[in-house]
Amino acid sequence: xxxxxxxxxxxxxxxxxxxxxxxxxxxxxxxxxxxxxxxxxxxxxxxxxxxxxxxxxxxxxxxxxxxxxxxxxxxxxxxxxxxxxxxxxxxxxxxxxxxxxxxxxxxxxxxxxxxxxxxxxxxxxxxxxxxxxxxxxxxxxxxxxxxxxxxxxxxxxxxxxxxxxxxxxxxxxxxxxxxxxxxxxxxxxxxxxxxxxxxxxxxxxxxxxxxxxxxxxxxxxxxxxxxxxxxxxxxxxxxxxxxxxxxxxxxxxxxxxxxxxxxxxxxxxxxxxxxxxxxxxxxxxxxxxxxxxxxxxxxxxxxxxxxxxxxxxxxxxxxxxxxxxxxx
Numbered sequence: 208x209x210x211x212x213x214x215x216x217x218x219x220x221x222x223x224x225x226x227x228x229x230x231x232x233x234x235x236x237x238x239x240x241x242x243x244x245x246x247x248x249x250x251x252x253x254x255x256x257x258x259x260x261x262x263x264x265x266x267x268x269x270x271x272x273x274x275x276x277x278x279x280x281x282x283x284x285x286x287x288x289x290x291x292x293x294x295x296x297x298x299x300x301x302x303x304x305x306x307x308x309x310x311x312x313x314x315x316x317x318x319x320x321x322x323x324x325x326x327x328x329x330x331x332x333x334x335x336x337x338x339x340x341x342x343x344x345x346x347x348x349x350x351x352x353x354x355x356x357x358x359x360x361x362x363x364x365x366x367x368x369x370x371x372x373x374x375x376x377x378x379x380x381x382x383x384x385x386x387x388x389x390x391x392x393x394x395x396x397x398x399x400x401x402x403x404x405x406x407x408x409x410x411x412x413x414x415x416x417x418x419x420x421x422x423x424x425x426x427x428x429x430x431x432x433x434x435x436x437x438x439x440x441x442x443x444x445x446x447x448x449x450x451x452x453x454x455x456x457x458x459x460x461x462x463x464x465x466x467x468x469x470x471x472x473x474x475x476x477x478x479x480x481x482x483x484x485x486x487x488x489x490x491x492x493x494x495x496x497x498x499x500x501x502x503x504x505x506x507x508x509x510x511x512x513x514x515x516x517x518x519x520x521x522x523x524x525x526x527x528x529x530x531x532x533x534x535x
Contacts, residue, residue, distance in 0.1 A: 218428050220435035226424035227253075227432060227484065230278050233423045237274040237415055238267055239405070240398040246484075247387045247501055248275055248363065253432050253480040256386025256473070257342055257362040259327075259377075259505060266391045268365045270412050272323045277415045279429075280422035281320035282357070288330040294337035298347045312349050317341050320357050320426075324364040328374040335381060338362060342384045359429055379464075379508070386473050387498075388505035436483045441475065441490045444534035448492055449474050455527045456503065461513035462523060470506045477502050492533045500524050 218226065227249060234245050244260065248271070251258045260268050269285065276283035286297060299315030316322065317338070327335060340346065345360055346353040364385070366374075382388075394402060410418055449471055457465030466474075477498040482490045500521060507520045 218431040220431060223424075223428040223431035223435065224484070224486070226428040229423040230275075233278040233420060234271070234274045236419050237277075237412070238271050239401045240394045241267065241271060241391060243501075244271060244389050244391055245275075247389050248272075248361075249484070250477055250480050250498070251361055251363075251386050252279075252359055252429055253436060253484075254386055254473075254476045255345075255359070255361075255433075256476070257364070257384060259382070259385040259388045260363060260365045260391050261368050261388060262365070262391030263367060263369055263393070266393060267412075268391055269323060269325065271391075272321055272363050274415060274420060276321045277420045278423055279320075280425050281359070283321040283323065284316035284319040285323040285325060286316050287325050288327050288334070290330060292330045292334050294334050297334065297337050298341065299349070301349065312354070314354075315347075317347060318354075318356060320359055320361070322360075322362045324362055326366060327364040328366045328377055331375055332378060335375065335377060339381060339384065342381075359426060382505050383467060383469055385505060386477065387501040389501055432483070436480050439479045439483050439488055439490060441479065442534075445478075445490050445492060445495065446475070448531070448534050449478070449495055452495070452499065452527060452531050453503070455531050456507055456523070459523055459527065461509055461518045462507050463510045464508040466503050466506045470503055474499060474502045496528055499528060 231242075231245050231249065235242075238245070248258055250256070260271075262268055272283060272285075275281075286292070295315065297315050298317050299313050301310040302313045303309075304311050324338065340348060341356060341360075342362055344353075345356045345358070347356065348354070362385075366377075393399075453466040453468075453471040453474065455465075456462055456470075459465065474495060478490050478494040481498050482488075482494045485494075487494075503524055504520045507523065509518060509520060509523070
């Protein structure tokens with residue numbers, strides 16, 4: 208071993224927790240409000256999940272991802288999804304080298320830690336589906352050979368809920384691969400005042416270093432946190448509560464298709480990570496309730512007549528969280 212090699216100490220669970228708590232504070236130097244979105248992005252990193260952000264343009268979705276990457280010292284890439292985007296523009300493609308008379312693989316932007324898929328619903332289903340293997344298997348297959356993606360790897364996709372012209376709805380199979388769907392709303396008056404005050408004082412969203420952002424955690428803290436979360440216990444009663452909640456979505460008269468078993472396992476993972484972030488080694492029903500809407504809202508397909516009556520998936524889930532018996 209080289210004498211100059213520095214051995215990095217593996218962080219303890221407590222150190223990882225402190226670093227991730229500092230992470231959320233650090234992001235706040237650039238992003239005002241959106242605390243829930245920050246929480247779900249951190250949970251997604253811990254659960255090896257992906258996040259779908261829905262919000263109108265100009266609510267700091269891109270800034271949020273850049274701030275997260277900067278605070279974690281992770282690589283990130285942004286792809287603007289357009290109707291003419293091809294699958295190879297995301298995953299990479301084989302390029303012919305005339306000097307060697309061979310094809311070589313040119314890595315696409317998916318080979319990063321945080322991939323921002325901006326306005327993902329503006330590209331056709333064929334290009335959207337090119338992300339499926341990356342999101343599920345964390346690899347890209349080239350001529351039958353798998354090329355693994357970095358770890359951590361999180362896709363953060365955005366879509367505009369208002370402008371639907373020229374968009375392609377995400378296939379159900381792809382929606383189900385997102386751990387969370389998070390609504391990014393316009394800021395409250397006080398938060399909007401703070402945002403304008405920062406800009407008036409010279410804040411440049413393109414220069415996060417000047418805003419004081421610095422890495423406060425890294426991949427080693429994420430790995431340590433994941434190991435600690437794996438030790439978080441869940442009683443049979445809480446497991447049964449998750450099962451009953453997901454099964455209730457399938458029997459609701461307003462729902463055509465409810466949450467799948469993948470949705471139930473996603474709810475389990477998210478509740479476990481949330482419990483650990485809050486300093487507990489066990490999961491409570493309140494942990495499940497806290498993350499349930501973000502985990503399940505995009506996994507429900509309402510009946511057309513329910514939509515005509517103004518029923519929303521959030522409303523259905525809120526009713527179920529009240530009606531499904533909670534273990535004592």
